[in-house]
Amino acid sequence: MSVSGTAPTVELSGVRFGYGPSPVLDGADLVLHPGDFVVLSGPNGSGKSTLLRLCLGLLRPQAGTVRVLGSSPRDPEVLRRIGYAPQGFRGASSLPVSVTEVVAAGLVPGKPLLGRMPRGGRRSVSAALEAVGLGDLSAECLFELSGGQQQRAVLARAMVGDPPLLLLDEPTTGIDQSLRPAFVAELSRRAERGVTIIAVSHDPDDFHEAVERILLIDGGRIRSLTHDEFHDHLEIRP
Amino acid sequence: MIGLFTEEFALRALVAALAVGAAAPVVGGFLVQRRLSLIGDGIGHLAFAGVALGILAGVAPVWGALAVALLGAAALERLRARGRLAGDLSLALVFYAGIALGAVVLSALDRFDGSVLGVLFGSLYATSWSETWLMVALCAVVVALALLFYRELFVVALDEETARASGLPVDSLNLLLVALTALLVTAGMRAVGLLLVASLLVVPVAAGSRLAHSFRGTLGWGVVMGVLSTVGGLVAALLVGTLTPGATIVLASILLFVGATVGGRRAARRHRPVVRS
Numbered sequence: 001m002s003v004s005g006t007a008p009t010v011e012l013s014g015v016r017f018g019y020g021p022s023p024v025l026d027g028a029d030l031v032l033h034p035g036d037f038v039v040l041s042g043p044n045g046s047g048k049s050t051l052l053r054l055c056l057g058l059l060r061p062q063a064g065t066v067r068v069l070g071s072s073p074r075d076p077e078v079l080r081r082i083g084y085a086p087q088g089f090r091g092a093s094s095l096p097v098s099v100t101e102v103v104a105a106g107l108v109p110g111k112p113l114l115g116r117m118p119r120g121g122r123r124s125v126s127a128a129l130e131a132v133g134l135g136d137l138s139a140e141c142l143f144e145l146s147g148g149q150q151q152r153a154v155l156a157r158a159m160v161g162d163p164p165l166l167l168l169d170e171p172t173t174g175i176d177q178s179l180r181p182a183f184v185a186e187l188s189r190r191a192e193r194g195v196t197i198i199a200v201s202h203d204p205d206d207f208h209e210a211v212e213r214i215l216l217i218d219g220g221r222i223r224s225l226t227h228d229e230f231h232d233h234l235e236i237r238p
Numbered sequence: 239m240i241g242l243f244t245e246e247f248a249l250r251a252l253v254a255a256l257a258v259g260a261a262a263p264v265v266g267g268f269l270v271q272r273r274l275s276l277i278g279d280g281i282g283h284l285a286f287a288g289v290a291l292g293i294l295a296g297v298a299p300v301w302g303a304l305a306v307a308l309l310g311a312a313a314l315e316r317l318r319a320r321g322r323l324a325g326d327l328s329l330a331l332v333f334y335a336g337i338a339l340g341a342v343v344l345s346a347l348d349r350f351d352g353s354v355l356g357v358l359f360g361s362l363y364a365t366s367w368s369e370t371w372l373m374v375a376l377c378a379v380v381v382a383l384a385l386l387f388y389r390e391l392f393v394v395a396l397d398e399e400t401a402r403a404s405g406l407p408v409d410s411l412n413l414l415l416v417a418l419t420a421l422l423v424t425a426g427m428r429a430v431g432l433l434l435v436a437s438l439l440v441v442p443v444a445a446g447s448r449l450a451h452s453f454r455g456t457l458g459w460g461v462v463m464g465v466l467s468t469v470g471g472l473v474a475a476l477l478v479g480t481l482t483p484g485a486t487i488v489l490a491s492i493l494l495f496v497g498a499t500v501g502g503r504r505a506a507r508r509h510r511p512v513v514r515s
Contacts, residue, residue: 056403058399058403076405076406076407078405079403080404082404084400084403086399089397090397091396091398091400092271092273092395092397094271094272094273095447096450096451096452096453096455096456097396097452101392101396105392105393105396106404108404108406109393109401109405111389113387113407139451140451141452144451
């Protein structure tokens with residue numbers, strides 16, 4: 001449920017970025033408002049994760065501008081208001097880490113340095129774990145769980161602080177087909193509350209009920225397609 | 239056993255060993271989680287060069303060790319952050335350079351004598367009360383700062399890129415962690431020696447990880463293992479009389495690691511998580 005009268009949450013204008021001589025993104029434009037819930041799709045190497053990393057300030061555009069929540073994505077105050085879930089748990093796994101510790105880590109950037117954790121932090125962690133169906137595994141070690149369960153813990157970490165912008169990289173990968181509708185419905189409820197969501201996915205059909213627009217990165221640019229148009233595109237270019 | 243500590247040198251040794259044994263795993267947990275287990279060794283080797291340079295400059299060896307350990311730690315972290323310390327080759331070069339520089343300077347000063355063994359393998363019995371309280375103070379500062387920044391250090395240790403993407407001052411936190419390591423290495427120099435001090439950063443934490451299901455639990459068990467290692471190793475050295483306590487402390491920690499691994503496996507068989515896809 002987009003609130004288009006308000007200031008954009010994500011704004012890319014003429015963005016160019018490449019890792020070598022040929023750019024991955026070239027003249028990419030995108031405007032998303034509070035409540036927009038979109039799927040970002042495209043073939044491997046088309047620039048989906050690159051786009052997320054540009055929005056997170058981890059990469060700088062070689063040309064054009066990226067603005068997130070009204071400011072530069074290199075501003076720490078902006079980054080603290082973004083929930084980011086990479087594809088699977090990508091951190092170190094040398095020592096045991098409980099599921100609760102992983103999810104509670106999502107609250108740390110939102111608190112002042114040396115400050116206390118926000119009030120109701122435990123309730124927020126419990127709610128985030130329930131939202132992804134991990135309530136009964138909160139005390140378990142993350143690395144003893146399946147890949148899908150780890151993915152859900154990472155998603156809970158991104159959502160726990162109720163951020164106004166969620167950037168999710170392949171959020172449904174590894175999650176049981178039977179659990180996907182409930183998870184997508186949870187994202188829809190957040191979008192209805194004004195949260196902007198970009199979900200990178202190879203399989204936009206997972207989001208068919210929740211998302212009207214699929215953003216396809218094609219030739220370095222971003223095209224906005226309906227589900228039917230997206231499938232027509234796949235038939236033309238399998 | 240209490241009778242062992244009626245002599246003042248033994249009591250001083252116990253106080254110093256307890257401080258290092260309890261503090262080292264608190265920092266070590268973050269290093270192990272980040273696969274930086276060997277950085278304590280690198281800083282220890284550099285601190286040896288610091289001891290020699292301290293003597294050359296006419297200051298107490300501990301201050302030379304502290305200064306070079308802190309500067310070296312910051313330099314190592316910068317190299318690591320820029321991807322120039324990815325392999326073990328760079329760290330090995332730092333090891334050799336530190337030890338060789340220390341040996342060259344000490345021998346040039348005609349100070350390459352038996353006291354070098356005390357720097358490398360510890361000289362717990364020879365610590366004065368002022369040195370003991372300095373070690374306790376360094377350990378207290380390390381624990382206080384680690385606990386103060388516990389949550390931030392944990393988030394970075396968990397996943398550096400996600401921590402950076404969430405606006406945390408990752409570079410500053412990384413510098414803080416290596417600075418704490420340098421302080422701890424300097425504090426442990428007299429207790430177990432510069433060649434062995436890094437083991438107290440790593441082995442008790444590894445033992446703790448066999449018994450816990452969480453990072454906080456691992457640190458808690460690590461502190462317990464660190465204290466048991468230092469007390470156990472010191473008691474063994476005092477009972478036998480001819481053993482060097484630094485080495486017995488480290489061997490005690492290895493024994494505890496083996497015990498925790500066996501005990502942890504048995505506990506794991508009783509506790510199996512529900513794994514559903």
